[in-house]
Amino acid sequence: YRMVDLIQKKRDGKAFAKEEIEWMISGYAKGTVPDYQMSALAMAIYFQGMTTEETAALTMAMVATGKQLDLSAIPGVKVDKHSTGGVGDKVTLILAPLVASFGVPVAKMSGRGLGHTGGTLDKLESIPGFKIEKTEEDFIRQVQETGLAVIGQSDDLVKADKLLYALRDVTATVDIIPLIASSVMSKKIAAGADAILLDVTVGDGAFMKNIEDARVLARTMVDLGKSVGRQTIAVLTNMSQPLGHAVGNRNEITEAVNTLDGKGSPAFREFIAELAQLMLSLAGQEKSIPEILEHLDNGKARAKFDEMVLAQGGRTDGLTEALKADYQAEVKAEADGFISAEKAMAIGVLAMKLGAGRATKADSIDFEAGIYLEKKVGDLVQTGDVIARLYSNKPITDELMAEAKAAIELSDEASSHKEILEVIR
Numbered sequence: 001y002r003m004v005d006l007i008q009k010k011r012d013g014k015a016f017a018k019e020e021i022e023w024m025i026s027g028y029a030k031g032t033v034p035d036y037q038m039s040a041l042a043m044a045i046y047f048q049g050m051t052t053e054e055t056a057a058l059t060m061a062m063v064a065t066g067k068q069l070d071l072s073a074i075p076g077v078k079v080d081k082h083s084t085g086g087v088g089d090k091v092t093l094i095l096a097p098l099v100a101s102f103g104v105p106v107a108k109m110s111g112r113g114l115g116h117t118g119g120t121l122d123k124l125e126s127i128p129g130f131k132i133e134k135t136e137e138d139f140i141r142q143v144q145e146t147g148l149a150v151i152g153q154s155d156d157l158v159k160a161d162k163l164l165y166a167l168r169d170v171t172a173t174v175d176i177i178p179l180i181a182s183s184v185m186s187k188k189i190a191a192g193a194d195a196i197l198l199d200v201t202v203g204d205g206a207f208m209k210n211i212e213d214a215r216v217l218a219r220t221m222v223d224l225g226k227s228v229g230r231q232t233i234a235v236l237t238n239m240s241q242p243l244g245h246a247v248g249n250r251n252e253i254t255e256a257v258n259t260l261d262g263k264g265s266p267a268f269r270e271f272i273a274e275l276a277q278l279m280l281s282l283a284g285q286e287k288s289i290p291e292i293l294e295h296l297d298n299g300k301a302r303a304k305f306d307e308m309v310l311a312q313g314g315r316t317d318g319l320t321e322a323l324k325a326d327y328q329a330e331v332k333a334e335a336d337g338f339i340s341a342e343k344a345m346a347i348g349v350l351a352m353k354l355g356a357g358r359a360t361k362a363d364s365i366d367f368e369a370g371i372y373l374e375k376k377v378g379d380l381v382q383t384g385d386v387i388a389r390l391y392s393n394k395p396i397t398d399e400l401m402a403e404a405k406a407a408i409e410l411s412d413e414a415s416s417h418k419e420i421l422e423v424i425r
């Protein structure tokens with residue numbers, strides 16, 4: 001084949017044969033297909049799409065660019081989860097230990113922040129001493145011994161996704177359904193779990209802006225998982241406002257630990273419990289929501305989290321101390337009313353500018369920077385009430401304050417916000 005012919009083929013709206021996809025992806029992973037041709041191909045896929053068969057072939061071609069983990073030495077049904085990304089998305093930090101506290105082994109590889117979205121690995125690294133790197137043997141041993149490990153994706157898994165992801169990030173080709181589906185599912189398939197819960201985020205702060213697109217993405221991924229013998233369920237979750245109250249790295253660890261200590265906000269606890277119920281059912285355990293919430297109240301989920309942190313070299317004390325940032329500012333209500341919007345994208349970008357995320361790959365993160373939302377959509381506020389607190393080690397300029405204010409909208413009428421929009425099986 002010649003790459004230029006294949007780019008043209010997709011540009012003109014034709015479907016690829018499996019062999020053509022395998023040739024392109026293996027070539028890209030080996031370095032014989034250059035970035036500039038792959039980025040032209042990604043843009044052609046944006047305009048022309050891919051069939052279900054092409055997406056399946058792409059996914060398996062990506063899996064083949066690295067090794068696949070064998071988790072068979074860990075007894076039981078191994079469950080994994082993955083979110084398509086969001087703002088304030090600290091779900092893994094709570095859900096993984098909660099599910100593991102019921103005896104279901106969770107062996108998870110997480111990612112870093114991307115654009116305005118945060119990454120579980122960055123959040124975990126805000127815990128002093130916490131190591132996100134483990135050899136395959138140590139990873140498996142930790143899950144055998146404690147039932148839980150959350151580590152970084154090892155370099156020898158799905159090499160094509162590492163390369164393609166970085167390329168897509170800078171060529172406006174992230175939000176393309178077949179590319180997201182193959183990126184997520186190739187990693188989940190290579191990581192070896194028997195069952196997978198997918199959190200497909202929808203709305204302003206997600207890559208899928210509307211529910212129709214999210215449904216197509218979820219269906220594509222669920223069918224991909226099932227076609228390779230992995231039980232897969234997708235949940236469409238609302239990312240129009242940040243999830244929970246905290247955005248930022250240590251800030252989100254604090255909210256996660258408080259939630260694991262039974263001190264989470266009711267709506268957030270309920271959301272986590274519903275996801276846990278699905279993950280547990282994938283592993284063959286049927287639990288009621290009250291039974292699940294009990295593990296947040298009786299210390300079992302927190303104990304599992306602490307076991308993981310200790311096994312990965314981290315400290316378990318001081319995780320909920322106040323943020324140590326040189327600059328702090330409050331965003332106050334300028335009128336009475338109900339909060340009608342807290343725009344997740346703008347808040348994610350603002351958190352990044354305060355230091356909580358990277359603007360370029362080379363940037364380092366300020367773990368103490370972030371935003372705490374005292375009020376969420378639907379809450380009633382009076383003039384002068386604090387809606388949000390900003391934390392940074394850089395001066396918080398008037399411009400940043402204006403961005404924070406513009407992200408929050410008030411209305412005379414109460415509105416509601418629901419976290420789980422749909423479940424796709």
Ligand code: URA
Nearest residue numbers: 084085179180183184
């Ligand atoms: N998360 C991923 O892992 N891949 C994507 O392409 C988008 C979100």
